[in-house]
Amino acid sequence: MEGRPPQKHLALIIARELATQLATAMFIADAQGRLVFYNEAAEEILGKTFAEAGTMAAEGWTSQFRLEELDGTPMSLERMPAGIALMEQRPAHGKLWMTGLDGQRRLLAVTAVPLFASETEVVGMIALFWQSTPDDP
C-alpha cells in the first residue's frame, strides 16, 4: 500500500516477538540502523515507552539516548556495541553510560548481535542490555 512502511523482514518480526516475551531489555534496529522496537524491560532503562518514543533513525536514537564512554566522553556510533554490530557486522559487547529519556544516567552492559538472514544479508541488529556496576566484568 502506498505510503505504508515496507513489510519487515521475518527475522525482525520474530525478534520483536521474542523481545515481547523477555524480561531482559532488548532493542531492535533494522539494517539502516533505524530503531524499530524496544521491549518493556528496555522502557524501564531508556526512560520512555516505545509507543511514546516511536521509531527513530540512527542519528535520532544515538543523540536522544546520550551515550558516554566509561570516562564520561561522548561515545560515537562506531564505538557502540550496536554500531559495531551494524557497521562491522560482528557481535560486540561493552559497557557505557547512558542518560535515558527520563534524565537518569545509568551504567549499562550491552551485547549486540547482527541479524544475518543469509551469509551476506544483514537485516538488522538486536542489542540486549542491563544495568551494571563498575565492578562487574
Add this chain to the structure above:
Amino acid sequence: MRFGGNTPCVEVRTPNGGLLILDAGTGLRQLGEQLDTDCPVHLLVTHLHLDHVEGLRFFAPFWHPERELHIWGPPSPVHTLEERITRAFSPPLFPIEISDTPAKVTFHDVPREPWELEGVRIEAQTVSHPGPTLGYRISSNGTSMAYIPDHEPVLGIELADLEPEWISGHALAEDVDVLLHDCQFSEGEYPSRVGWGHSSVAHAVAFARRADARRLVMFHHDPNRSDDGVDVLVERAQELWGDSSEDAPVAASEGMTLELS
C-alpha cells in the same frame, strides 16, 4: 471424503497457458499423470517439510528426459535449495540420486524481488513457520492470489495490536482476490499447539481481514479432522468473517477450481 486426501499441491494455469504448481505434496503424483501439456513446469515450493515435497519423487515429468522442470523455493541461511532438496532425493530416504533423474531440472533459490514467470508476476516472502518457509503472491492483469499454506502469523502477540508491516505475510496477502491460508486448528486446539507453525481459524480470519483479502480459502486441514469437523471450522470462520456475502470463507477441497478474472 469431501475435503483433503492429499497433502498440499495446487495447480495454477496462467492466462498465457503456462503451468505453475504450488507445493509438491502427495497431490503432485496425480497431477503429473493428468498433465496435458509439454510446457515447462514451474514448481514453487513453500518449504521442505515432507508434506510439501512428498510428491516430488513420484511426479511423472521428473522421469521424462525431454521435460523441463524448474523448482523454486527457499534456501536456508546457509544452504541452497538444491542442496536441501538433494537430501530428500538420496539414500536412505530414496534409492535414486537427484542427479540421476532424467528430466532437465533447474533449481532456483527464490529472488528477493518480484519476478515474472509465464506472464504473471510472482512475489515470495519468508513467513512465520518453523524452518525457512515462503508464502507466494501471484498477480496478473489486475487480479491476484496469495498462497500461505503453513503460517502462524503471530506468536505471543495479538494480531489486532500490530501495525501491518509487522504482521508476517501481510504484504503478500494485501488486497488479494483470493487467499489460500493455513487454517489447521480450531480455537480450542490452538493453545496446546502454539509454536507448531499453524493457524487457528481465528488467526486465519483475522489475518485475511487485516490484509483486506477479498476471499479466504481455508487450507492445510488437520489430517485427523473429519469432513464434518472441517464443516464446523468453516461455520466458525464465516461467523468470524462477519457477513454472509458470497465471498464468505470456504474450505479447500480436492479438485476445487477457482477462476480469477
